[in-house]
Amino acid sequence: MEPLAPIRKRRRPSLTPMIDVVFLLLVFFMLASRFGADQVMPLPLPLGGGGGAAYSGPPRLVEIAADGVRLNGRTVAPGALSAALAPLMTAPDDTIVLRGGEGATLQDLVSVADGLRAAGYTTLVVVE
Amino acid sequence: MQIAPPRRRPPRESVVPMINVVFLLLVFFLMTSQIAPPDPVEVAPPLSDRGTPVDRGTRLFLAADGVPRLDGLSGEAALALLAARDPAEGPVILAADATLPAAIVARTLRRLAELGLAQVELSVLPR
Numbered sequence: 683m684e685p686l687a688p689i690r691k692r693r694r695p696s697l698t699p700m701i702d703v704v705f706l707l708l709v710f711f712m713l714a715s716r717f718g719a720d721q722v723m724p725l726p727l728p729l730g731g732g733g734g735a736a737y738s739g740p741p742r743l744v745e746i747a748a749d750g751v752r753l754n755g756r757t758v759a760p761g762a763l764s765a766a767l768a769p770l771m772t773a774p775d776d777t778i779v780l781r782g783g784e785g786a787t788l789q790d791l792v793s794v795a796d797g798l799r800a801a802g803y804t805t806l807v808v809v810e
Numbered sequence: 811m812q813i814a815p816p817r818r819r820p821p822r823e824s825v826v827p828m829i830n831v832v833f834l835l836l837v838f839f840l841m842t843s844q845i846a847p848p849d850p851v852e853v854a855p856p857l858s859d860r861g862t863p864v865d866r867g868t869r870l871f872l873a874a875d876g877v878p879r880l881d882g883l884s885g886e887a888a889l890a891l892l893a894a895r896d897p898a899e900g901p902v903i904l905a906a907d908a909t910l911p912a913a914i915v916a917r918t919l920r921r922l923a924e925l926g927l928a929q930v931e932l933s934v935l936p937r
Contacts, residue, residue: 697825714846716843719864786912788910792858810916
Protein backbone atom coordinates (compact mmCIF):
# COMPACT_ATOMS: atom_id res chain seq x y z
CA MET A 683 0.00 0.00 0.00
CA GLU A 684 1.27 3.37 -0.97
CA PRO A 685 1.94 5.69 1.81
CA LEU A 686 -0.59 8.48 2.01
CA ALA A 687 0.62 11.87 0.98
CA PRO A 688 1.15 14.10 3.95
CA ILE A 689 -1.81 16.35 4.62
CA ARG A 690 -0.99 19.68 3.10
CA LYS A 691 -1.85 22.77 5.01
CA ARG A 692 -4.21 24.81 2.82
CA ARG A 693 -2.61 28.10 1.94
CA ARG A 694 -4.79 31.15 2.07
CA PRO A 695 -4.92 33.00 -1.22
CA SER A 696 -2.80 36.11 -1.22
CA LEU A 697 -4.68 39.33 -0.63
CA THR A 698 -2.09 41.51 -2.31
CA PRO A 699 -3.42 41.40 -5.92
CA MET A 700 -6.90 42.24 -4.71
CA ILE A 701 -5.60 45.20 -2.74
CA ASP A 702 -3.72 46.35 -5.84
CA VAL A 703 -6.87 46.29 -7.92
CA VAL A 704 -8.93 48.03 -5.26
CA PHE A 705 -6.34 50.78 -4.91
CA LEU A 706 -6.29 51.19 -8.66
CA LEU A 707 -10.08 51.59 -8.74
CA LEU A 708 -9.93 54.00 -5.84
CA VAL A 709 -7.37 56.22 -7.54
CA PHE A 710 -9.32 56.07 -10.80
CA PHE A 711 -12.55 57.25 -9.22
CA MET A 712 -10.79 59.92 -7.21
CA LEU A 713 -9.23 61.37 -10.35
CA ALA A 714 -11.99 60.83 -12.92
CA SER A 715 -14.95 62.06 -10.95
CA ARG A 716 -16.38 65.48 -10.50
CA PHE A 717 -17.86 66.41 -7.16
CA GLY A 718 -20.68 68.70 -6.35
CA ALA A 719 -23.14 70.28 -8.69
CA ASP A 720 -22.17 73.11 -11.00
CA GLN A 721 -23.18 76.55 -9.91
CA VAL A 722 -25.19 78.41 -12.51
CA MET A 723 -27.02 81.67 -12.96
CA PRO A 724 -30.23 81.58 -15.01
CA LEU A 725 -30.13 83.82 -18.05
CA PRO A 726 -33.38 84.29 -20.00
CA LEU A 727 -32.85 84.85 -23.70
CA PRO A 728 -34.38 87.95 -25.30
CA LEU A 729 -36.31 86.40 -28.18
CA GLY A 730 -36.70 82.92 -26.81
CA GLY A 731 -39.79 81.13 -28.01
CA GLY A 732 -42.47 81.73 -25.42
CA GLY A 733 -40.02 82.24 -22.57
CA GLY A 734 -40.75 85.05 -20.17
CA ALA A 735 -43.26 87.82 -20.36
CA ALA A 736 -42.99 90.58 -22.91
CA TYR A 737 -41.17 93.73 -21.94
CA SER A 738 -43.35 96.34 -20.37
CA GLY A 739 -42.91 99.61 -18.57
CA PRO A 740 -40.25 102.30 -18.79
CA PRO A 741 -36.85 101.50 -20.33
CA ARG A 742 -34.46 99.73 -17.99
CA LEU A 743 -31.22 99.49 -19.94
CA VAL A 744 -28.12 98.92 -17.85
CA GLU A 745 -24.95 99.45 -19.85
CA ILE A 746 -21.78 98.06 -18.39
CA ALA A 747 -18.57 99.63 -19.58
CA ALA A 748 -15.00 99.37 -18.39
CA ASP A 749 -15.30 102.73 -16.63
CA GLY A 750 -18.64 102.31 -14.91
CA VAL A 751 -22.31 101.49 -15.15
CA ARG A 752 -24.92 103.56 -16.98
CA LEU A 753 -28.66 103.30 -16.50
CA ASN A 754 -30.56 104.55 -19.57
CA GLY A 755 -27.48 106.52 -20.58
CA ARG A 756 -26.82 108.21 -17.26
CA THR A 757 -23.81 107.16 -15.21
CA VAL A 758 -24.73 105.55 -11.90
CA ALA A 759 -22.46 104.70 -9.00
CA PRO A 760 -22.10 100.88 -8.81
CA GLY A 761 -23.73 100.67 -5.38
CA ALA A 762 -26.63 102.94 -6.31
CA LEU A 763 -27.82 100.97 -9.34
CA SER A 764 -30.58 98.99 -7.69
CA ALA A 765 -31.86 102.11 -5.89
CA ALA A 766 -31.88 104.02 -9.18
CA LEU A 767 -33.80 101.16 -10.83
CA ALA A 768 -36.44 100.95 -8.11
CA PRO A 769 -38.73 103.73 -9.47
CA LEU A 770 -38.61 102.13 -12.93
CA MET A 771 -39.84 98.74 -11.73
CA THR A 772 -43.47 97.78 -11.32
CA ALA A 773 -42.69 94.22 -10.10
CA PRO A 774 -39.43 92.58 -9.03
CA ASP A 775 -39.55 90.19 -12.00
CA ASP A 776 -39.75 92.96 -14.57
CA THR A 777 -37.19 92.51 -17.31
CA ILE A 778 -33.95 94.45 -16.91
CA VAL A 779 -31.82 94.67 -20.03
CA LEU A 780 -28.06 94.37 -19.56
CA ARG A 781 -25.65 95.38 -22.27
CA GLY A 782 -21.93 94.89 -22.13
CA GLY A 783 -20.25 97.91 -23.60
CA GLU A 784 -16.73 98.58 -24.79
CA GLY A 785 -14.12 96.87 -22.65
CA ALA A 786 -16.58 95.13 -20.33
CA THR A 787 -15.84 91.49 -19.63
CA LEU A 788 -18.22 88.75 -18.67
CA GLN A 789 -17.02 89.06 -15.09
CA ASP A 790 -18.09 92.73 -15.00
CA LEU A 791 -21.50 91.71 -16.32
CA VAL A 792 -21.90 88.93 -13.77
CA SER A 793 -20.85 91.24 -10.92
CA VAL A 794 -23.53 93.77 -11.88
CA ALA A 795 -26.06 90.95 -12.27
CA ASP A 796 -25.13 89.72 -8.78
CA GLY A 797 -25.90 93.16 -7.36
CA LEU A 798 -29.28 93.26 -9.10
CA ARG A 799 -30.12 89.75 -7.95
CA ALA A 800 -29.20 90.68 -4.40
CA ALA A 801 -31.76 93.49 -4.69
CA GLY A 802 -34.39 90.93 -5.69
CA TYR A 803 -34.54 91.61 -9.44
CA THR A 804 -34.61 88.22 -11.09
CA THR A 805 -35.26 88.69 -14.81
CA LEU A 806 -32.02 89.90 -16.36
CA VAL A 807 -31.66 89.74 -20.12
CA VAL A 808 -28.32 90.23 -21.84
CA VAL A 809 -28.44 91.86 -25.26
CA GLU A 810 -25.83 92.92 -27.77
CA MET B 811 23.47 30.09 33.62
CA GLN B 812 20.11 30.48 32.17
CA ILE B 813 19.57 32.03 28.81
CA ALA B 814 16.27 33.67 28.20
CA PRO B 815 14.32 31.96 25.49
CA PRO B 816 14.40 33.88 22.22
CA ARG B 817 11.55 36.33 22.06
CA ARG B 818 8.92 35.51 19.60
CA ARG B 819 8.47 38.05 16.87
CA PRO B 820 5.32 40.09 17.30
CA PRO B 821 2.62 38.97 14.91
CA ARG B 822 2.38 40.94 11.69
CA GLU B 823 -0.27 43.62 11.41
CA SER B 824 -3.40 42.33 9.81
CA VAL B 825 -4.19 43.87 6.43
CA VAL B 826 -7.91 43.33 6.81
CA PRO B 827 -8.74 46.67 8.51
CA MET B 828 -6.88 48.52 5.79
CA ILE B 829 -8.85 46.69 3.13
CA ASN B 830 -12.04 47.63 4.93
CA VAL B 831 -11.13 51.29 4.88
CA VAL B 832 -10.10 51.18 1.25
CA PHE B 833 -13.34 49.51 0.25
CA LEU B 834 -15.24 52.10 2.21
CA LEU B 835 -13.46 54.88 0.31
CA LEU B 836 -14.05 53.10 -2.96
CA VAL B 837 -17.78 52.79 -2.33
CA PHE B 838 -17.88 56.43 -1.21
CA PHE B 839 -16.30 57.63 -4.45
CA LEU B 840 -18.50 55.35 -6.52
CA MET B 841 -21.64 56.68 -4.89
CA THR B 842 -20.90 60.39 -4.66
CA SER B 843 -19.20 61.02 -7.96
CA GLN B 844 -20.20 61.28 -11.53
CA ILE B 845 -17.73 60.54 -14.26
CA ALA B 846 -17.36 63.66 -16.33
CA PRO B 847 -15.87 63.83 -19.79
CA PRO B 848 -12.87 66.13 -19.84
CA ASP B 849 -13.59 69.70 -20.85
CA PRO B 850 -12.70 70.42 -24.48
CA VAL B 851 -11.13 73.77 -23.56
CA GLU B 852 -9.90 75.43 -20.43
CA VAL B 853 -12.63 77.73 -19.16
CA ALA B 854 -12.48 79.91 -16.05
CA PRO B 855 -16.12 80.82 -15.33
CA PRO B 856 -16.90 84.18 -13.73
CA LEU B 857 -17.14 84.40 -9.96
CA SER B 858 -20.55 84.98 -8.49
CA ASP B 859 -22.06 84.78 -5.04
CA ARG B 860 -25.57 84.11 -6.27
CA GLY B 861 -25.21 80.86 -8.18
CA THR B 862 -27.67 78.02 -7.82
CA PRO B 863 -26.63 74.36 -8.16
CA VAL B 864 -27.67 72.35 -11.20
CA ASP B 865 -26.92 68.65 -11.47
CA ARG B 866 -27.17 67.96 -15.17
CA GLY B 867 -27.46 69.62 -18.51
CA THR B 868 -25.65 70.14 -21.78
CA ARG B 869 -22.51 72.23 -21.41
CA LEU B 870 -21.67 74.58 -24.24
CA PHE B 871 -18.13 75.84 -23.85
CA LEU B 872 -17.10 79.35 -24.79
CA ALA B 873 -13.40 79.79 -24.17
CA ALA B 874 -11.39 82.99 -24.34
CA ASP B 875 -11.26 82.73 -28.15
CA GLY B 876 -15.05 83.14 -28.34
CA VAL B 877 -15.65 79.94 -30.34
CA PRO B 878 -18.52 77.77 -29.02
CA ARG B 879 -17.60 74.12 -28.49
CA LEU B 880 -19.73 71.09 -27.75
CA ASP B 881 -18.82 67.40 -27.85
CA GLY B 882 -15.75 67.80 -30.02
CA LEU B 883 -17.48 70.14 -32.45
CA SER B 884 -16.87 73.86 -32.64
CA GLY B 885 -18.45 76.92 -34.19
CA GLU B 886 -21.66 76.56 -36.16
CA ALA B 887 -21.51 72.76 -36.00
CA ALA B 888 -21.65 72.91 -32.20
CA LEU B 889 -24.67 75.21 -32.31
CA ALA B 890 -26.39 72.93 -34.81
CA LEU B 891 -25.77 69.97 -32.52
CA LEU B 892 -27.22 71.97 -29.64
CA ALA B 893 -30.33 72.79 -31.65
CA ALA B 894 -30.85 69.12 -32.49
CA ARG B 895 -30.58 67.86 -28.95
CA ASP B 896 -33.41 66.45 -26.88
CA PRO B 897 -34.79 69.06 -24.44
CA ALA B 898 -35.23 66.27 -21.87
CA GLU B 899 -31.46 66.24 -21.37
CA GLY B 900 -31.74 69.20 -19.02
CA PRO B 901 -30.89 72.84 -19.37
CA VAL B 902 -28.21 74.28 -21.61
CA ILE B 903 -25.30 75.39 -19.45
CA LEU B 904 -23.09 78.04 -21.00
CA ALA B 905 -19.58 77.68 -19.62
CA ALA B 906 -18.03 80.95 -20.70
CA ASP B 907 -14.68 82.39 -19.72
CA ALA B 908 -14.75 85.32 -17.30
CA THR B 909 -12.31 87.33 -19.43
CA LEU B 910 -14.47 87.21 -22.56
CA PRO B 911 -15.81 90.56 -23.73
CA ALA B 912 -19.46 90.80 -22.74
CA ALA B 913 -20.37 91.66 -26.34
CA ILE B 914 -19.16 88.25 -27.58
CA VAL B 915 -21.19 86.47 -24.90
CA ALA B 916 -24.24 88.53 -25.89
CA ARG B 917 -23.73 87.59 -29.54
CA THR B 918 -23.59 83.91 -28.62
CA LEU B 919 -26.72 84.31 -26.50
CA ARG B 920 -28.50 85.85 -29.48
CA ARG B 921 -27.46 82.89 -31.65
CA LEU B 922 -28.83 80.54 -28.97
CA ALA B 923 -32.09 82.47 -28.86
CA GLU B 924 -32.34 82.12 -32.64
CA LEU B 925 -32.07 78.36 -32.14
CA GLY B 926 -35.29 78.54 -30.14
CA LEU B 927 -33.90 78.38 -26.62
CA ALA B 928 -35.83 80.36 -24.02
CA GLN B 929 -33.20 80.26 -21.29
CA VAL B 930 -29.63 79.19 -20.69
CA GLU B 931 -27.77 78.75 -17.45
CA LEU B 932 -24.52 80.66 -17.17
CA SER B 933 -21.91 78.61 -15.36
CA VAL B 934 -20.36 80.50 -12.42
CA LEU B 935 -17.91 79.71 -9.67
CA PRO B 936 -18.83 80.43 -6.06
CA ARG B 937 -16.90 83.41 -4.79
